[in-house]
Amino acid sequence: MHLGPILKSSSFRVALLYMALMGTSMVALLGFIHWSTAGYMARQLDATIEAEVQGLAEQYRNSGLVGLVSAVTLRVTRGTDGSGVYLLVGSDRAPLVGNLDRWPAAAPDPEGWIRFDLRGSGARGEEVHAARAKTFRLRGDLHLLVGRDVRDLEATLGLIRAALAWGAGLALALALMGGWLMSAGVLRRIEAITRTSREIMDGDLSRRVPRDGSGDDFDQLADALNRMLDRILALMDRVRQVADNIAHDLRTPLMRLRTRLEGLGAMADPGLQPALETAVADADELLGTFNALLRISRIEAGAHRGDLVPVDLAPLVRDLAELYEPLAADRGQTLRVAATAPLWVRGDRDLLFQALANLVDNAVKYTPPGGRVEVAARLDGEFARVRVSDSGPGIPAELRERVFERFFRADASRSTPGSGLGLSLVQAVAQSLGARIDLVDLDPGLAVTLSIPLAPAGDAAGPGSNL
Amino acid sequence: MRVLLVEDDPQLAAFVLKALGEVGAVADHAGDGREGLFLAAGGGYDVLILDRMLPKLDGLAILRTLRASGDSTPVLILSALGEVEDRVAGLRAGGDDYLVKPFAFSELHARLEALARRRVGEAPTTRLQVADLDMDLLAREVRRGGSLIPLQPREFRLLEYLMRHAGQVVTRTMLLEQVWDYHFDPQTNVIDVHISRLRAKIDKGHEQALLHTVRGAGYVLRP
Numbered sequence: 001m002h003l004g005p006i007l008k009s010s011s012f013r014v015a016l017l018y019m020a021l022m023g024t025s026m027v028a029l030l031g032f033i034h035w036s037t038a039g040y041m042a043r044q045l046d047a048t049i050e051a052e053v054q055g056l057a058e059q060y061r062n063s064g065l066v067g068l069v070s071a072v073t074l075r076v077t078r079g080t081d082g083s084g085v086y087l088l089v090g091s092d093r094a095p096l097v098g099n100l101d102r103w104p105a106a107a108p109d110p111e112g113w114i115r116f117d118l119r120g121s122g123a124r125g126e127e128v129h130a131a132r133a134k135t136f137r138l139r140g141d142l143h144l145l146v147g148r149d150v151r152d153l154e155a156t157l158g159l160i161r162a163a164l165a166w167g168a169g170l171a172l173a174l175a176l177m178g179g180w181l182m183s184a185g186v187l188r189r190i191e192a193i194t195r196t197s198r199e200i201m202d203g204d205l206s207r208r209v210p211r212d213g214s215g216d217d218f219d220q221l222a223d224a225l226n227r228m229l230d231r232i233l234a235l236m237d238r239v240r241q242v243a244d245n246i247a248h249d250l251r252t253p254l255m256r257l258r259t260r261l262e263g264l265g266a267m268a269d270p271g272l273q274p275a276l277e278t279a280v281a282d283a284d285e286l287l288g289t290f291n292a293l294l295r296i297s298r299i300e301a302g303a304h305r306g307d308l309v310p311v312d313l314a315p316l317v318r319d320l321a322e323l324y325e326p327l328a329a330d331r332g333q334t335l336r337v338a339a340t341a342p343l344w345v346r347g348d349r350d351l352l353f354q355a356l357a358n359l360v361d362n363a364v365k366y367t368p369p370g371g372r373v374e375v376a377a378r379l380d381g382e383f384a385r386v387r388v389s390d391s392g393p394g395i396p397a398e399l400r401e402r403v404f405e406r407f408f409r410a411d412a413s414r415s416t417p418g419s420g421l422g423l424s425l426v427q428a429v430a431q432s433l434g435a436r437i438d439l440v441d442l443d444p445g446l447a448v449t450l451s452i453p454l455a456p457a458g459d460a461a462g463p464g465s466n467l
Numbered sequence: 468m469r470v471l472l473v474e475d476d477p478q479l480a481a482f483v484l485k486a487l488g489e490v491g492a493v494a495d496h497a498g499d500g501r502e503g504l505f506l507a508a509g510g511g512y513d514v515l516i517l518d519r520m521l522p523k524l525d526g527l528a529i530l531r532t533l534r535a536s537g538d539s540t541p542v543l544i545l546s547a548l549g550e551v552e553d554r555v556a557g558l559r560a561g562g563d564d565y566l567v568k569p570f571a572f573s574e575l576h577a578r579l580e581a582l583a584r585r586r587v588g589e590a591p592t593t594r595l596q597v598a599d600l601d602m603d604l605l606a607r608e609v610r611r612g613g614s615l616i617p618l619q620p621r622e623f624r625l626l627e628y629l630m631r632h633a634g635q636v637v638t639r640t641m642l643l644e645q646v647w648d649y650h651f652d653p654q655t656n657v658i659d660v661h662i663s664r665l666r667a668k669i670d671k672g673h674e675q676a677l678l679h680t681v682r683g684a685g686y687v688l689r690p
Contacts, residue, residue, distance in 0.1 A: 252479070255569030259482045262572055262683065266489065280571075280683050287569055288652070322621060323647060326660040354651040361654045422654055 012187070015179025022175050030164045038157045045148060046113075049134050053146050060138055068138075069097050083149040085118065085131050091141035100145065108135050118149055130154060189218045193225065202434060205233055205301075244297060247290040254290070258283040285419075292421040296406070299351065299428040308433075310455045313343040313384050316353055317377040324360050324373075332369035335360075339377035343384040344455040347433050352452075355429040356386060358422040359448050363390035367445075384454055389447035400439050426450075468583045469511060470494040473503030473529065474518045474545065479568075483516075486572045492579070500524025507533055512540055513583040516575075519546035519557065527560045534561035541582035543575075554650065573638065573684035580635040595630040598690035600669060600677055602630055611669055621646070622665050629678065629688040638685035662686055 052075075060068040072086050076099045087098035095102060104116035111134075118129040133147020192210050199207045208229065209222040258280055265276045321337035328335035345352075356375075363373045371391040378385055395403055402408050404427040407420040426448075430437050435452040470492050474480040480496055487494040495512075497503035500521040507515055507529065515533075517526040530542055543564045544557040554565045563585075564578050595602040601610045607623060609616045618626065625646050629637065639658040644650055666678045679687050 251569045252476075256478065256482060258569075259486065259572050263486065263489070265683070277683055284571070291567075291652070319647065319649070323657055323661075326664055327655060327657050330660050330663075350650045353649045357651060357653060365655065419654075 012179070012183040015183045019172065019175045019179050023172055026168055026171055030168055034161065034164055038160050041153060041157065045132065045150065045153060049132070049146055049148060053134050053136060053144070056144060056146065057136070057138070065140070065142070068142075068144075072097050072144075083152075085133055085145070085147040085149060087145040089143045089145075093143070096142075098145070103143070103145070104133075112136050114145070114147075193222065200229065205229075205236075244294060247294050251287060251290050254283055254287055258287070289419045289421065292419055292425060293406070296421065296425050296428045299425070299432050308346045308348060310344050311347050311349045311352060313345055313352070313377050313386060313452070314339040314341065316349065317356065317375055317386060320353065320356050320360060321375050323357075324364060328364050328373055331364065331367075333364065333367055334372045335364070336372065336374045337376070338374070341379060343377055343379060345384050345433070345452045346455045347452065351429050351432075355426045355450070356388070358426050359388040359450070362422060363388050363392065363446075363448075366390065367392035371445075379454075380451075382454055383451040385449055385451050387447055387449045389442060389445060391442070391445040394441050394444060394446040395439065397441065403439070404437075468492040468513050468579065470514055470516060470579060471497065471503070471506055471512045472516045473497045473500065473507070473521060473526065474516070475499060475521050476518075483572070483575070486576070490576055498522075500526070500529055504529045504532060507540070508536070508538070510538070510540070514579050515540055515542045516579070517542055517544055517562075519544055519553070527557065530557075530560045530562055541585060543578055543582060545570075571684075573636065573681075574640060577636045577638045577641060577685060581632055581637070581641065584632065584635065595627065595633075597630055597633045597688055598675065598677060600630070602627060609669070611673065616668050618665075618668065622661070622668070625661060625665055626669070626688075629686065632688070634687065634689045636681050636684050636687045641685070 056068060056071055059071045063071075068088065072088055075084055076086050076097075085098075085100060087100040087103060088096045089103050090096055093103045100118075104114060106114050106116045108114040114133050114135055116131055116133070118131040119127075129149050129151040131147050132150050133145050135143060135145045137143055189212075196207050196209045208226045211219045211222045213219070261276055261280050261283065265273060265280070268276060317339040318337055321335055325335045360373065360375060367373055367390040373388070373390045376387045376389075378387075403423050406424045408423075409420045427437060429435075430450060430452075433452055435450055438449045438451070440447045440449070468491075470487055472480060472483055472487075472494055474483065474496070475498055477498070480498070484494050484496055495506060497506050500523045503517065503521065504524060517529055519526040521529075526544060526546075530544070533540065533542070541563045542561065543566060544562040545566055545568060546553060546557065547568045557565045563582055566575060566578060593604050595604065599612045602608075603610075604627070609618055609623070609626060625642065628642065628646050639653075639656065642658050643653070662678065662680070666676075670676045670678055675690065677688055677690065679689065681687055
């Protein structure tokens with residue numbers, strides 16, 4: 001499975017959105033955990049220092065400088081756990097008492113909190129610890145600093161933060177992977193539906209959307225689609241059956257009529273001959289129209305799907321030009337052909353010839369004397385492009401979509417000969433081959449280009465058993 | 468020409484039999500596959516017309532049975548199915564020609580003549596002659612009254628086919644199938660123009676015209 005369609009799929013977008021939502025809520029949750037653990041510990045420390053400061057300030061108020069000094073000395077020597085940091089300095093910042101050798105250089109924040117490096121005195125030799133302390137000024141221009149060595153606390157906080165970060169990363173990775181798996185699973189089902197619809201659009205109406213038997217909503221969708229397809233197919237069959245029956249049932253009496261007219265021709269007196277011949281020609285035209293209709297239905301129904309063989313378009317196009325050249329010359333037109341390199345496509349040789357002949361026939365029919373008709377076949381990437389162009393009146397842009405409709409005639413008066421089925425057949429053939437038709441106005445003139453997918457590489461080597 | 472028609476549509480069969488009688492052919496009729504096979508196996512026919520879809524035994528089954536028993540009587544398959552795969556199946560089963568219903572009787576007749584004649588003159592030939600028109604198939608040269616007529620390759624093939632079927636009506640469809648080798652339905656009579664060109668080359672300046680148009684049917688080359 002390629003990454004491209006996954007990234008584009010809506011299920012992946014849903015998975016991504018889900019991941020974003022999950023990430024946001026996780027950040028909020030972890031933030032709360034952080035606040036309530038690490039934050040609590042930091043606040044606890046601050047509260048302890050705060051309380052000590054209060055205690056010492058009270059000592060100073062009650063017992064004066066002597067009381068304060070003895071209290072600080074007591075704390076330094078018999079300190080709680082050896083992490084206490086104390087310093088009392090005079091107005092010249094000279095240390096009076098405490099376990100710091102000098103007043104830290106860092107400037108305190110407005111509330112008197114300060115953070116500085118604690119140097120030295122550790123049992124493990126020369127060390128630098130972080131310390132947090134509160135400084136305040138006492139009456140008589142004395143400055144007191146009360147703090148704690150926060151090395152252990154910061155180590156604990158670091159552990160908590162690292163654990164939270166790893167947890168968050170892992171959870172997001174899991175969410176992304178889960179989303180991807182979910183997306184791929186959903187995408188596989190959707191892809192199956194898309195593939196089936198494409199095959200159906202390509203003319204294989206027997207295809208049905210696969211179910212996995214779990215009865216989930218995709219299965220229900222598949223069931224609904226399949227039932228719809230069955231229904232459409234049944235309706236189409238009925239319409240086609242009716243149309244075919246009409247054409248078929250009218251063909252037989254028409255043929256008998258024709259045979260009878262032909263028989264009369266042999267017996268009738270010579271004066272009646274022209275009228276009888278015209279009647280036979282009329283019957284032939286009707287039969288031709290019915291045959292063309294039935295043929296288009298059969299091609300559209302995909303009757304040829306099974307026997308597409310490799311066909312080289314180059315000789316076919318040359319034969320076509322050779323066949324029509326005298327007719328064009330007869331009408332004072334020049335017909336040119338350009339088809340050199342072999343162009344192997346998969347198709348039915350006779351149907352391809354019929355489709356291209358219809359295009360050339362139209363070009364010759366609508367181009368005035370002195371005009372030109374060109375048939376060119378060339379290779380263009382994955383396609384064989386056959387272009388039939390003329391210098392005739394062209395087709396107005398607003399009618400171009402409609403020319404493929406059955407019985408459509410650009411000529412509103414319907415005075416030119418033709419059934420109006422020629423281009424419908426071209427379109428049916430093009431559809432059966434997965435080919436595209438483009439109409440381009442040349443002003444003056446019209447160019448019709450048939451783009452037929454090339455045969456797979458292995459095919460071209462084949463002799464092309466065109467029976 | 469002795470013809471066996473195996474066709475289950477009684478009206479169609481009646482018309483074909485009547486028309487065959489009018490052109491001087493002797494025709495027998497079988498209304499189902501089994502009877503058709505029974506009559507065909509009896510032999511003595513110049514050509515068989517087999518409908519593809521028949522009660523009891525289908526046309527292709529009759530054809531395969533006949534070919535398997537070494538019977539090589541020319542067979543024309545008649546079918547309402549006009550599409551390529553059907554024609555290919557018919558020809559693979561051993562059929563010699565294939566005609567789609569509905570058809571003009573003139574088309575059927577022309578094809579039957581061609582099939583019946585094929586059986587007679589199968590010997591390879593290097594030279595074809597109609598009146599003072601002479602075709603040398605080895606040198607690929609055509610002369611009329613001794614003077615050389617230059618022909619394009621396709622014109623040569625067209626004339627060759629007409630000369631091989633001299634005296635028989637050949638239809639436009641037969642020419643498209645045999646000379647151009649495409650089974651298709653031209654919307655315009657493209658063949659007519661090719662015939663006019665050929666006619667200009669072989670008949671122009673000669674007292675006697677050889678290439679004739681048979682109205683409503685096709686063309687015939689005859690003195």
